[in-house]
Amino acid sequence: MAETRTLVTGSRRDGAVHARGYRRRENLVGYTFLTPWLIGLFCLTAGPMLWSLYLAFTDFNLFDTPQWIGVxxxxxxxxxxxxxxxxxxxxxxxxxxxxxxxxxxxxxxxxxxxxxxxxxxxxxxxxxxxxxxxxxxxxxxxxxxxxxxxxxxxxxxxxxxxxxxxxxxxxxxxxxxxxxxxxxxxxxxxxxxxxxxxxxxxxxxxxxxxxxxxxxxxxxxxxxxxxxxxxxxxxxxxxxxxxxxxxxxxxxxxxxxxxxxxxxxxxxxxxxxxxxxxxxxxxxxxxxxxxxxxxxxxxxxxxxxxxxxxxxxxx
Structure with a gap:
C-alpha cells in the first residue's frame, strides 16, 4: 500500500515537473516571437523617453554635453x-x-x-x-x-x-x-x-x-x-x-x-x-x-x- 502511494506521489511530481517544463517552453516561444516588439519598445520608445526625461532637467544644445540645471x-x-x-x-x-x-x-x-x-x-x-x-x-x-x-x-x-x-x-x-x-x-x-x-x-x-x-x-x-x-x-x-x-x-x-x-x-x-x-x-x-x-x-x-x-x- 505504501509502495502504491509512493508510485502515485512520484507520478504526480513527475507530471508537475513536466507541466512546468512545458509552460517554460511555451513562454520561451512566446517571448521569442515578442522579441522584435520588445526591442522596438526599449530601443525606440522607452529608451528615448527616459533620455528625454533626463534632458528636461538639463541645458543641452545637441552639440555640447548636457549640463544639469534642475527645474x-x-x-x-x-x-x-x-x-x-x-x-x-x-x-x-x-x-x-x-x-x-x-x-x-x-x-x-x-x-x-x-x-x-x-x-x-x-x-x-x-x-x-x-x-x-x-x-x-x-x-x-x-x-x-x-x-x-x-x-x-x-x-x-x-x-x-x-x-x-x-x-x-x-x-x-x-x-x-x-x-x-x-x-x-x-x-x-x-x-x-x-x-x-x-x-x-x-x-x-x-x-x-x-x-x-x-x-x-x-x-x-x-x-x-x-x-x-x-x-x-x-x-x-x-x-x-x-x-x-x-x-x-x-x-x-x-x-x-x-x-x-x-x-x-x-x-x-x-x-x-x-x-x-x-x-x-x-x-x-x-x-x-x-x-x-x-x-x-x-x-x-x-x-x-x-x-x-x-x-x-x-x-
Missing part, C-alpha cells in the same frame, strides 16, 4: 510669453475644433445610417479626407486655397466680401486650421456609424408609438445608446488636437504666424528644439504636455461615469 527649464516655461501664447492657441484650437469636428462627424454618420443604394460610395467619399488630410501635400493645397487671390478669396470677392486671404489674417488663420480639422472628420464618422448600427430599432419603434419626435428620439435614445462611442471619439480627438503640428507648420512656414495666431504648442516645441537647439527646454515642454494630457484623460474618465452608459451596466 530651471520648467521655471523658464512659466516666464516665457511665447510659451504662454502657444498654450492659449492650443487650448482654443482644442475647445473649438474638437466639438465642431465631432458634431460634423456625428451629423454625417446619422445621414449615412439611413438606407441608400449609394451608401458605400458616400461613406468612402466622406472618409477619403481622413486618409489624405494630414499629409504635407494637403496642407500646402489648403494654404493655396485660402491664400490671397485663392479660390476662397475669389469666391468671397464675387459676393462683395474682400478679405485678402486667410493665411496672413490674424483673425482668420486659426479658423482656417479649424476648418481643415473639421474637414478630416472621416475617422470619427466611421466609428459613430458603427455605434449607430448597434442601436436596436425596437427602441425607435416604441418611441414612435409614444409619439416622440425626432429631437426627443435623438436625445433620449440615440445619444445614451452611443455614449461610449461619443466618449471614445471625444478622448481620441482631444488628444489628437493637442498634438497638431504638420498643418500649422506648413501653413505658417514654421513660424506660427501671423502674430502668433497659429503658434501651437507642438510647433513652439519644434522651434525651441530644432530651431534654437534648446533640446533641454523642448524636452521639458514635451513632458509637460504629456502630463497635461494624462491629467485631462484621467478627468475625462472620472467624469464619464455620469453620462456614459454601457450595455448591461446597472448604474
Amino acid at each position: 530651471d527649464n520648467f521655471v523658464a516655461m512659466a516666464q516665457d510669453a511665447r510659451f504662454q501664447q502657444s498654450v492659449q492657441v492650443t487650448v482654443a484650437y482644442v475647445l473649438i475644433g474638437t466639438p465642431l469636428k465631432l458634431a460634423a462627424a456625428l451629423g454625417v454618420a446619422i445621414l449615412l445610417n439611413r438606407a441608400s443604394r449609394a451608401q458605400s460610395a458616400y461613406r468612402a467619399a466622406f472618409y477619403l479626407p481622413s486618409l489624405i488630410g494630414a499629409s504635407v501635400a494637403i496642407a500646402i493645397v489648403w494654404r493655396a486655397i485660402f491664400a490671397d487671390g485663392g479660390p476662397v478669396d475669389g469666391g468671397l470677392s464675387f459676393f462683395g466680401i474682400h478679405i485678402g486671404g486667410w493665411v496672413g489674417n490674424v483673425a482668420l488663420a486659426m479658423p482656417m486650421l479649424v476648418l481643415l480639422s473639421v474637414w478630416q472628420f472621416g475617422a470619427p464618422m466611421v466609428i459613430f456609424l458603427a455605434g449607430l448600427k448597434q442601436v436596436p430599432l425596437e427602441l425607435y419603434e416604441a418611441a414612435d408609438v409614444d409619439g416622440a419626435n425626432s429631437w426627443t428620439k435623438f436625445w433620449r435614445i440615440t445619444m445614451p445608446m452611443i455614449s461610449p462611442v461619443v466618449f471614445f471619439n471625444l478622448l481620441l480627438e482631444t488628444i489628437s488636437a493637442f498634438q497638431v503640428f504638420a498643418s500649422a507648420y506648413i501653413i505658417s512656414n514654421g513660424q506660427g504666424g501671423p502674430g502668433g495666431s497659429t503658434l501651437f504648442y507642438t510647433l513652439y516645441l519644434y522651434i525651441k528644439g530644432f530651431g534654437e537647439f534648446r533640446m533641454g527646454y523642448a524636452s521639458a515642454m514635451a513632458w509637460a504636455l504629456m502630463v497635461v494630457i494624462g491629467i485631462i484623460t484621467f478627468i475625462m474618465f472620472r467624469t464619464s461615469k455620469g453620462w456614459v452608459h454601457y450595455a448591461g451596466d446597472d448604474r
Whole structure:
C-alpha cells in the first residue's frame, strides 16, 4: 500500500515537473516571437523617453554635453510669453475644433445610417479626407486655397466680401486650421456609424408609438445608446488636437504666424528644439504636455461615469 502511494506521489511530481517544463517552453516561444516588439519598445520608445526625461532637467544644445540645471527649464516655461501664447492657441484650437469636428462627424454618420443604394460610395467619399488630410501635400493645397487671390478669396470677392486671404489674417488663420480639422472628420464618422448600427430599432419603434419626435428620439435614445462611442471619439480627438503640428507648420512656414495666431504648442516645441537647439527646454515642454494630457484623460474618465452608459451596466 505504501509502495502504491509512493508510485502515485512520484507520478504526480513527475507530471508537475513536466507541466512546468512545458509552460517554460511555451513562454520561451512566446517571448521569442515578442522579441522584435520588445526591442522596438526599449530601443525606440522607452529608451528615448527616459533620455528625454533626463534632458528636461538639463541645458543641452545637441552639440555640447548636457549640463544639469534642475527645474530651471520648467521655471523658464512659466516666464516665457511665447510659451504662454502657444498654450492659449492650443487650448482654443482644442475647445473649438474638437466639438465642431465631432458634431460634423456625428451629423454625417446619422445621414449615412439611413438606407441608400449609394451608401458605400458616400461613406468612402466622406472618409477619403481622413486618409489624405494630414499629409504635407494637403496642407500646402489648403494654404493655396485660402491664400490671397485663392479660390476662397475669389469666391468671397464675387459676393462683395474682400478679405485678402486667410493665411496672413490674424483673425482668420486659426479658423482656417479649424476648418481643415473639421474637414478630416472621416475617422470619427466611421466609428459613430458603427455605434449607430448597434442601436436596436425596437427602441425607435416604441418611441414612435409614444409619439416622440425626432429631437426627443435623438436625445433620449440615440445619444445614451452611443455614449461610449461619443466618449471614445471625444478622448481620441482631444488628444489628437493637442498634438497638431504638420498643418500649422506648413501653413505658417514654421513660424506660427501671423502674430502668433497659429503658434501651437507642438510647433513652439519644434522651434525651441530644432530651431534654437534648446533640446533641454523642448524636452521639458514635451513632458509637460504629456502630463497635461494624462491629467485631462484621467478627468475625462472620472467624469464619464455620469453620462456614459454601457450595455448591461446597472448604474
